[in-house]
Amino acid sequence: MHEMSLAESIRGIVDEARERNPFERVRTVVLALGELAAVEPESLRFCFDAVMKGGPAEGAELRIEQVPGQGWCRACASSMVLHALYEPCPACGAYGVEVTGGNRMQVLELEVE
Amino acid sequence: MCGVCGCGAGEVRIEGGGQEALLPGRYRPLRGPVAFGFFPGRSSGQGGERTRRLRVERDILALNDTEAGANRRWLMARRILALNLVSSPGAGKTSLLVRTVEALQGRWPVAVIEGDQQTCFDAERIRATGVAALQINTGKGCHLDARMVGRALPGLKPVEGSLLFIENVGNLVCPAAFDLGEAAKVVVLSVTEGDDKPLKYPDMFAAARLMLLNKTDLLPYVDFSVERALEFARRINPQLEVLLLSARTGEGMDAWLAWLEARAVDAGGAGARDQGRPEQAGQEAQRSCC
Numbered sequence: 001m002h003e004m005s006l007a008e009s010i011r012g013i014v015d016e017a018r019e020r021n022p023f024e025r026v027r028t029v030v031l032a033l034g035e036l037a038a039v040e041p042e043s044l045r046f047c048f049d050a051v052m053k054g055g056p057a058e059g060a061e062l063r064i065e066q067v068p069g070q071g072w073c074r075a076c077a078s079s080m081v082l083h084a085l086y087e088p089c090p091a092c093g094a095y096g097v098e099v100t101g102g103n104r105m106q107v108l109e110l111e112v113e
Numbered sequence: 114m115c116g117v118c119g120c121g122a123g124e125v126r127i128e129g130g131g132q133e134a135l136l137p138g139r140y141r142p143l144r145g146p147v148a149f150g151f152f153p154g155r156s157s158g159q160g161g162e163r164t165r166r167l168r169v170e171r172d173i174l175a176l177n178d179t180e181a182g183a184n185r186r187w188l189m190a191r192r193i194l195a196l197n198l199v200s201s202p203g204a205g206k207t208s209l210l211v212r213t214v215e216a217l218q219g220r221w222p223v224a225v226i227e228g229d230q231q232t233c234f235d236a237e238r239i240r241a242t243g244v245a246a247l248q249i250n251t252g253k254g255c256h257l258d259a260r261m262v263g264r265a266l267p268g269l270k271p272v273e274g275s276l277l278f279i280e281n282v283g284n285l286v287c288p289a290a291f292d293l294g295e296a297a298k299v300v301v302l303s304v305t306e307g308d309d310k311p312l313k314y315p316d317m318f319a320a321a322r323l324m325l326l327n328k329t330d331l332l333p334y335v336d337f338s339v340e341r342a343l344e345f346a347r348r349i350n351p352q353l354e355v356l357l358l359s360a361r362t363g364e365g366m367d368a369w370l371a372w373l374e375a376r377a378v379d380a381g382g383a384g385a386r387d388q389g390r391p392e393q394a395g396q397e398a399q400r401s402c403c
Contacts, residue, residue, distance in 0.1 A: 002256060002287035009173045017167055027164055031173075038290060038316045074351070085315040086348050096351035105173045113164045 003040060006105070007047035013107045014057050023112035026057035030109045034102035035069040036085060065108065070101035125261055126250040128233065129268050177291055180259035184294025187266060188277070194373075194380035195277040197293050199317060200301035201310075202283030205327045207235045209301060209360040210278055214244045216370055221377070222275035226265050228257040228282045235280065245269060256287040259294055276377065289316040296380060297322035304328045304335055308342035311349050318349040323356065325369065330359040 014026060029048075033039055041064050048062045071082035075094035082102070088095050172178070188195050198206050207227075214223045225246040227235040236248035247269040249261050262279060271277045279295060281288040289298075300321035302310055305328055311318040318324065324346055326339065339357065346353050356372060358365030 002290060005254070005256070005258065005287075005291075006173050009176050012176050013169060013171050013173070016171075017169055021167055023165075023167075038286075085319055086312050086345075088348075095348035107169045107171050107173060109169055110167045111164050112167055 003043040003047040004051065006039065006044060007051035010048065010107055011051050011055060011057065014052075014055070014110065017110055018056055021112075023056070023110075026060040026110050026112050028061045028063055028111035029057060029107065030063045030065065030111070032065050032067050032104070032106045032108050034067045034104045035083060036099055036103040037105045039105055041066075067102045067104070069099065069103070071097040072100045073097050125252055125254065127261065127265050127268065128236065128248045130264055174290065174292075177259050180263050181292035181294040184259055184263050184266065187263075188294060188296075189380075191271070191273045191275075192381050193271050193273070193275050193277050194377050195279060195293075195295045196373075196376075197279045197281055197288070197295035197298045198301060199281045199285070199288045199298055199321070200283060200303075201285040201306060201314075204283070204301045204303040204306065205360050206280050206283070206301050207238055209325065209327060209358075210280060211238055211242055212360045212363065212366065213278075213369070213373075214239065214242050216366060217276070217373075218243065221374075222272045224269050224271035224275055224277050226257075226262060226269060226277070226279045228261075228280060230254070230282065245271075251282055255282060255284050256291050257281050257293060258291050262293045274381065276373065285310070285314040285317050289320045296376065299323045299325060301325045301327050302342065302346075304332050304337040304339075306337075308338045309345060311342065311346040315349045318346050318353065321350065321353060323354045323372065326355065326357045327360055329357050329364060330362045 010029065010031075014029070033041060033044075044064075045062055052058050052060060069082040069084075070079065071087075071089075072079050073089035073092060073094060074096060076089060076092040078089065078091040079100070080090055080097070082097060082099065085099070086095070087097065089097050184195075198210070200206050210225060214225070217223055223244050225236070225239045225244060227233075227239065227246055227248045228251060229235055229248070230251050230253070232250070233248040236246040239246035247265050249257060249265055251257065251261070257279065279293055281293075285300075298317075298321045300317055300323070302324060304326065307313070326342065332339070343355055346355065354372070356365060356368050358369055360366075
């Protein structure tokens, strides 16, 4: 899913960071990737390598920190770890669990030189 | 090109707007304060003291979301109700739009942005009804993004108080993640697809406010359980509103038109006064493509 667009956005974030804090090149890009963010990490790695070519992050390592999905059940008000959007509440079996975390994707930090 | 769905850094073409190479130099620095922490002294073993860490903490979709916010302010300031129509290819979005704009003619000003990888066929179908339409070709891209829509708006010039349909690229996956500045996403599912689609592509059904179940005239001929489809869709999104219709026969269109009018009342009550996007206000549209 749209991993190429996401890789382009990461490149944009790298360029912005470089404007503010000049550096020669990026050694590592660290991402926090939510389990429910609908991103395929392996596909993102492939796109990352392609998109970073010719820029300061060419050849950089992409380190992905997975963030578990979290949910809250409207029916029984319990909180849980959620692995997919359509999972029922493990406590009461109701569907329609509200996502409360693990649906974002962030560039956390850059290791630069 | 992306190995999963074929999306990639192709070239976007907007009618009258020329072509835009997406890479490099697509990005503009964001306005306003952005925190980029600088932590000298923390260095990794591999690079020795030459390396340093920059704390960034930026959402990967922040660039799109900023553009979407600007679009939303621009639309709200003009009391324009914008709806983002999404579906898999062939669910009947364009036929539904043609039928809808014909029904609204003389009652409500309408404009349409059409998104496809290639061709201006869809915009031409809409324009044949007399309604203004602008085509965006995403090239290899698999979805519209907020920047493309932002560039199309000044050219299309939707009038104050109008209804703007944005027909996204036929794709039940990628458009779910990209806010365009719309008031709501409307997902179109047709009965010639599987009734288990909401579970197979949950992100889109989670992002939508309304589901239109289209091609109901074909229900006697296909193994599609409306009950099952609705149950699956509401497992993903309990608040999802659902309407059944057939764009071909017109059955159910009245309820859809009533839904649109109720949303228009909501849009008219919107209080934004920010005119936004002044840098694009002077751009002129040309209707020459394809």
